Amino acid sequence: MKKSFGEYRIGIGASSVLMILVVIALAALSLLSLGNARGSSTLSDRNLSMTLSYYQATAKAQQMLGAMDGLEKEYAAGSPNADGWNALLAAHGLPDITIDEDGTFAFSLDAGAGRSLAVEGTFTPDSVPRFTLTRHELTAAAETQEPSMNLLIP
16 A cells, blocks of 8 residues: 655645734734834923923023012112011012021922922022022922712711
């Protein structure tokens, strides 16, 4: 008895299955890339917003300090007390700046994304420099937590 060995051939079905698997793999990779690109876009938009908010708060702080310096220069001869300076600052559109009896001032500005820009310094209207900054810091704003709801009452 003689055994006949046949040729082993890959038919059209095997190559079609292989091609379908390649297309599915490429589609899955493209979806993963799309998701990664969307995430990166969202993160960069948030980063842009946070950076702009910070620099806007810094610019406003510098404007407020400049206005305060101008008032100090103009009214230094009168040398009012802390309450007088606070009233003068409020009358000239700077109610956020408060001056204590010991000559320190402080104010804070919203820097967006739950952050605030805290500015503090020493106030000396009779000498040059008229004020010295001791703190110019970006801090996390205090978040108020809502009371939790008791769903189960024992």
